[in-house]
Amino acid sequence: QKEVEQNSGPLSVPEGAIASLNCTYSDRGSQSFFWYRQYSGKSPELIMSIYSNGDKEDGRFTAQLNKASQYVSLLIRDSQPSDSATYLCAVKGTGGFKTIFGAGTRLFVKA
């Protein structure tokens, strides 16, 4: 059983639409959750971190966390072609320093 699961996609949305990216995790005791964006050929860059249940907004990005359902999501409003990338969900579990990364969801925003 994978510890962090994401739909591999590709997820295709038109420009200006809302892109919704989802992630589930298996470690119920996890406390820290992150979304990274990775452009093709580049390394991941941090977009958002979230630690408490509910929503956290930063510009066009909103992270949503539901610990009871072991579910974390990322919403991208007013999607732009420049948002086309692979989005990695990462979860820091209980104990140790290791952060577990999902395989990523490819997002394609059509102009």
Next chain:
Amino acid sequence: GAVVSQHPSRVICKSGTSVKIECRSLDFQATTMFWYRQFPKQSLMLMATSNEGSKATYEQGVEKDKFLINHASLTLSTLTVTSAHPEDSSFYICSASPLTSSPSGMYQETQYFGPGTRLLVL
């Protein structure tokens, strides 16, 4: 803040040679750094956790004698690919976490990635 650099960004070498990749945290100290490998169109694969002042912890299936890790200081970790072969060609990425203070003590939280090193072994 939280900038991580890697050097070189790209390297081409002959089969059988060794290649050293440096990872530096530029504006924070990192007692722990992580080394990942990523093949084209595949996900990140954690290779090892690099600990300052002690031996690295390798993930299952990663040869410690093949991928030598040295964490010489609180801002520098190196990965040496020894006797490189074409199958070692990949994108190698390091990451580091700044220490964060809390009432219960110091801990490492968010990982910040270096720009990566693309290795091509001929």
